[in-house]
Structure formats: C-alpha cells, structure tokens
C-alpha cells in the first residue's frame with residue numbers, strides 16, 4: 001500500500017478536503033504526526049503532492065526547482081525523521097503552473113519536447129532533496145528516459161522511477177484537483193493523457209517506459225481499468241502498480257457515509273480486486289484505514 005499525502009507550506013496547518021472525507025492537506029508538522037501513525041500501522045510507503053499557493057505559480061513552474069521551496073524542505077526533514085520509509089515524488093508542472101497543465105503551454109498547445117528539460121530538472125531537484133523514487137505523472141512522451149539520464153549523470157543511480165505509464169484522461173481526478181487547486185485554466189488533458197477507450201496503447205506505453213528505464217509501471221485510475229493492470233502484468237511480468245484515485249475514494253466514502261454500503265467491506269473488496277488483477281502495489285487514500293483493519 002502506498003499512501004498519497006498532500007502537503008501545505010504553513011507548517012501547522014490542517015485543511016480537510018470536502019470531497020475526500022478523512023483526507024486533509026497537512027503542513028509539515030502535522031504531516032510528521034500522520035506519517036508516524038502510518039509507520040505504526042505498517043504503512044511505510046508514501047507519495048507526496050504539494051498544494052502550492054497561487055503567488056508561487058508561473059508559466060514555467062519555476063518554484064518547483066527552488067531548493068528552498070516547502071516541498072523540498074519537507075522531504076529533507078521527513079527522510080531525517082523516517083529513514084526507513086519510502087517517499088515517492090510527483091513530477092509534473094500542474095501544481096506549480098499558472099496554466100494548470102502538466103506540461104508547458106505555448107499558444108494554447110501543450111508542448112511535449114520543450115517540457116522535458118523542465119521535468120528532468122524537477123526530478124533532479126527532488127533526488128537531491130532526498131526522494132527515494134521519482135514519480136512522473138505528467139504523461140509527456142520520452143520523459144522517463146530524460147529523467148533517468150539526468151539522475152544517472154548526477155550520481156543518483158540508486159534513485160528509482162515509478163512511471164505513470166497508463167494514465168487515462170479521466171473524470172475521476174476531480175477531488176484531487178480540488179485538493180491541489182490544480183485544475184487546468186483552459187482546455188483539458190486529452191492531448192497527453194490516454195483515451196479511456198484505448199487499451200492497446202497502454203501496452204505500447206509500457207514497452208517504451210521499460211526501455212527508457214522505469215523501475216515500476218503504473219496504471220491510473222484503478223477500478224475502471226483493472227483490465228489494463230491485468231494485461232500489463234500478463235504481458236511484461238514487470239512490477240506493476242495501480243492508483244485508486246481520488247474520485248474512486250470519494251464514491252465509496254459518499255456511499256458508505258450515507259449508509260448505502262458497508263465501509264470496511266467495500267474498502268477491502270476494492271483493494272482485493274487490485275491484487276487479483278495482478279497489481280504488485282496499490283496507491284490508495286484508504287492505505288492507513290486498510291492497514292489498521294488488517295492489523296486488527
């Protein structure tokens with residue numbers, strides 16, 4: 001289980017996310033308490049997303065490269081306090097971009113190749129700050145190879161890459177975009193995220209990502225795409241992760257809060273489905289609750 005966490009600049013802040021009951025955005029001090037609870041419950045893997053204030057955003061996501069930004073300062077502190085935990089980063093421009101897109105926008109187009117140097121610089125800054133695994137969620141073509149080269153050339157051969165390999169242009173990301181205030185200012189993400197009707201492209205993307213140096217490949221969203229998880233695991237036998245995204249979590253929380261479904265039962269059944277489909281790891285907002293239940 002990998003637990004996604006949302007990080008705020010204000011160290012003592014806690015901001016609940018209305019469409020994700022039980023999930024909050026945390027400042028570093030509160031996040032440390034949350035991570036500590038997770039470690040006690042047996043959750044040791046985390047993926048961190050920054051909720052960046054509007055004043056830091058610009059066209060080139062410059063703030064993402066600032067070694068003293070709150071995201072990179074936080075990982076230094078977290079690695080010091082929890083050396084045995086695994087921290088996965090997020091590489092994409094959207095949290096830092098005034099356009100709200102994962103890539104650079106020029107004349108209304110998201111430009112793939114011009115985005116790559118920005119992404120690899122972002123990944124390098126994250127490796128320097130102490131992340132164990134780099135997580136490119138941007139879906140630009142060729143970014144895994146570019147990031148691998150940048151890491152290797154700078155001595156970070158031991159830092160891994162978890163690639164969002166088959167990331168679909170999905171309507172299930174809504175609550176996440178609310179959490180990060182990162183929705184696109186114009187247009188949509190369909191020019192770089194995958195078409196939900198297309199299964200074969202996922203298989204091609206896996207081949208590319210593995211050849212470019214991905215250590216883990218990932219499918220996202222999860223439940224509506226378990227056929228993709230199954231096909232990838234069958235075809236490549238490679239470490240395959242799946243992301244049960246914010247909208248999937250929100251659906252189950254809403255129904256269980258209304259008393260329409262049994263919370264613990266649907267949570268565990270949904271996670272079992274991932275395992276049955278062949279997932280080696282699951283990114284889920286249920287990580288802490290599920291681990292506690294398993295422990296009991």
Ligand code: PBG
Nearest residue numbers: 092094137172173176245246247
């Ligand atoms: C964007 C990113 C998104 C998520 C993770 N990284 C949203 C998007 O592509 O717009 C979604 C995760 C979730 O919904 O839980 N780089």
